[in-house]
Amino acid sequence: MSVATVSRTLNGFDNVATATRDRILKIAGTLDYVPHSSARALSTRRTDTIGVLLPDLYGEFFSELIRGIDLAARARGLHLLLSSSHGDPQEAAAALRAMRSRVDAVILMSPQARKNLVGPGSVAGVPVVLLGSCPGSEAAPSFVIDNYAGAFEITRHLLSAGHRRIAFVAGPQDNVEARERLRGYRAALSQAAAAGAEWIIEGGFCEDSGRRAAQALAGAGLPDAIFCANDMMAIGCLDALREKGVRVPEDVALAGFDDIPISRYVNPPLTTAAVPIADIARQALECCADIIAGRAVANRRVFKPELVIRASSMMHRDTAANQFSERG
Amino acid sequence: MSVATVSRTLNGFDNVATATRDRILKIAGTLDYVPHSSARALSTRRTDTIGVLLPDLYGEFFSELIRGIDLAARARGLHLLLSSSHGDPQEAAAALRAMRSRVDAVILMSPQARKNLVGPGSVAGVPVVLLGSCPGSEAAPSFVIDNYAGAFEITRHLLSAGHRRIAFVAGPQDNVEARERLRGYRAALSQAAAAGAEWIIEGGFCEDSGRRAAQALAGAGLPDAIFCANDMMAIGCLDALREKGVRVPEDVALAGFDDIPISRYVNPPLTTAAVPIADIARQALECCADIIAGRAVANRRVFKPELVIRASSMMHRDTAANQFSERG
DNA sequence: GTTTGTGATGTAACCGTTTACATCTTCGCG
DNA sequence: CGCGAAGATGTAAACGGTTACATCACAAAC
Structure with a gap:
């Protein structure tokens, strides 16, 4: 048998005699033969x-x-x-x-x-x-x-829950997705005639920058709500708030962005803009x-993104009601 | 110039005249030339x-x-x-x-x-x-x-915190790491002369199996502590317990295994066996x-693994003290 | 002015496939 | 019985590098 026949067999061409094919396949099996991918790539220009x-x-x-x-x-x-x-x-x-x-x-x-x-x-x-x-x-x-739309919706949700002073923990400034989310936040505020209420804190998309943001906010008098440009920062934020004894959502509402799998498992579960x-x-x-x-x-x-409302942004009276029912 | 000289230049051999080398590098730069990796791999047998x-x-x-x-x-x-x-x-x-x-x-x-x-x-x-x-x-x-040692230590920690009835949420049975963790749990119990107290629930290393375990346990009368064979299950467990209104660690202590990054950010932060x-x-x-x-x-x-003790497994009286100080 | 050694460069084989093309069988059909 | 078509197989040229070996130029040593 020649290399060409073997190659044809292994690549599933139909112009190989059945007997020959069987023999080749059997031998290839016993030899545990696998074609060399570099050689193949070199020849076919496909990897x-x-x-x-x-x-x-x-x-x-x-x-x-x-x-x-x-x-x-x-x-x-x-x-x-x-x-x-x-x-x-x-x-x-x-x-x-x-x-x-x-x-x-x-x-x-x-x-x-x-x-x-x-x-x-x-x-x-x-x-x-x-x-x-x-x-x-x-x-x-x-x-x-659509980062803009997602951030817009989150912000509008927070506004409609009665929050007026909404802080935004931004992502890296050189990140275009982060900038779009900021733009959505701003647009929602200005639509609600609350443009003056812009409250922006720098962040870097990681848990730690969320932590730092929360610490800064807790020191400076809390807003009504905190919207973090992604879930990881929101999770860091949540943790720092807990350490400070600030309750979410009773003392401050919280929302993130992305809906990473863990977001539904934190306590309280995180309101977020779900990205598939x-x-x-x-x-x-x-x-x-x-x-x-x-x-x-x-x-x-x-x-x-789809707005996913979980406990972290519940309206205060809802939350209070829940608390009673849980305790009662 | 021949291919050989170019090859030698690009591979950093020193037997190429400086003038030739400079010329080749300049041309390669303007051409944005990158050697074809399959050809190279075929020849050198390295990828x-x-x-x-x-x-x-x-x-x-x-x-x-x-x-x-x-x-x-x-x-x-x-x-x-x-x-x-x-x-x-x-x-x-x-x-x-x-x-x-x-x-x-x-x-x-x-x-x-x-x-x-x-x-x-x-x-x-x-x-x-x-x-x-x-x-x-x-x-x-x-x-x-050393899964055995890690699980042993976690279990011993829970025992020394005063917990007697410790449930273990196991990993997949066909997973040898999971079996080793189970073995560590058992060994610690039997060393504490609490071998009869074995309480094992099947799990699958994912959040959802942690949830199910918690639901089963909450229905069957809670143990003193739950030790999940990994952190993901512990997080699922924690979430289901919260839904049921079971407090951690006041009503039941909880521990995981792995120390994935998120474990320190859940509420309460998770006691676990840290794996680097x-x-x-x-x-x-x-x-x-x-x-x-x-x-x-x-x-x-x-x-x-290193035993990392966080709030999820705090001894009851410690936790109570913390609660008072936080509230006071 | 040869010889010899050395450093720079060129030549060509090789790596293991694919595939166009050539060749060889075999079979049907006039 | 010879011929052409179709089907099976073989041959060899790519693919794009690396590298052993040959060659060449040139300088130092005799």
Whole structure:
């Protein structure tokens, strides 16, 4: 038998005699033979691998993202090349370059990018699908969250619960998603003719910045409600408030953003804008698969977060009622 | 210039004239040239990639694991090929086979394995480093947690806090780490001459099984303390107890295992056996790097969890005192 | 002015597949 | 019985690097 016949057999071509095929498959089985993927990739220019470039890996948000991508990749027989910690766009570009010949497409999340990372003549050299906004790279198909709408709704919810002084714990200033959430908060306030009541505290999307925000707020006279730009900060906030003896929601209401899995398990459960993280991730991977297969793909898909009201933002009288019923 | 000279330049050999080298580097720069990794891999038999095989990706435990691996891989210029959801050993073997020619080494976590996945003549065909115990694959270097000791200490801590009836919410029965934790619980009870007091509830390492355990326990008359085989179950448990109006730790003490990041942020903060997840992950990756480089590596490294006592298991009188001071 | 050694560069084989094309069988049919 | 088509198989050229070895230029030593 020649290499060509073996190759044809293993790739499922139908122009191989049944007897020959059986013999080859049997031998391949006993030898535990697996084709060398680099050689195959060199020849076919396909790696059956998708690159995943994330800004960070800390916390449940990214965990869910990866989980969603992995599930979809397994279903399609694709491998995943993971790389993270690409805070600045420079690093993201370098990582993209390094991935170029190792993957068939890349899922990129780079909310801090400024220069063009995709498109012709760019650094990618391979199809890119964007997860979230990526300033400067509007050319690629993207799966974005409507951060503005989500933040707007959360803020409106807090306002309609009777809270007037609503503090906003912002995300990193160079992060476009964080800026959009801030914009949504502001818009809701100004619509409620409460624009003057803006109360913004800097944060960094991690638990610790939530803690610090809460400590600052507790020292400066509490607002009616605190809206953190993501759930991790809200969880840090909640913890610091508990330490200070401030009750949520009785003394101050609290809301986050993302609806990471843990948010329903904290005490009190967290009101938040739910983002279908794993589902978006799955769709992004499937988009990659479509591009590789040469199928047409949607240019941009926007996901509107869903307002999830839990105990952390309950109106004071509701909460009081609950307290009585629990105690009675 | 010939391909050989270019290759030598790009690989940093010193037998290239300075003038030639500069010219090549300049041209490579303007062309944004990156060597084709498959071609290089085919020739050198190195991929500069480490495979990571995990049983699952859900929750902060795996998130931390991946984060630790990624950090170390970046530091060493290695890529990461990620694959998960290999519950049964069959699947893990298939994934291992598929990775064979794509990676230089594999970090494998397969607590449910039974057959030999590593060593000569096995399915791997590539060096394997084990994360946690992997029944049947004792030949490979491994980084294991002393689950027995951790569970023993947690149980002893609960006993010494005055709790007699301690329920244990177990992990999956086919998971060797979970079985070791159960064994530690039992040993501590029997050492305290409380062997008859064994109270075991089945669980599955996820939040939901923690919830169900709590519901079952609340219905059946509460124990003094609940020890969950991991933090995720403890968090689910905590949430269900709160719903039932059961106070922790006043009505029942609670402890988990792992010390995932979120555990210090739940209310009350969770007593647990701290496992340095990210650090173990880092060491596992560095072990891979050492193997690839031909350096000698330790055969087996055991990490003993550290008992972290937080409010969820405080002794009743301590808790009461805290309550007074907080309220007063 | 040869010889010899050394450093720079070029040549070509090799890594393990895929695949276009050539070849060889076999069979049906005029 | 010979011919063409179709089907099975083989041959060899890519794919894009690395690297052992050959070659070449040049300077130092004799």
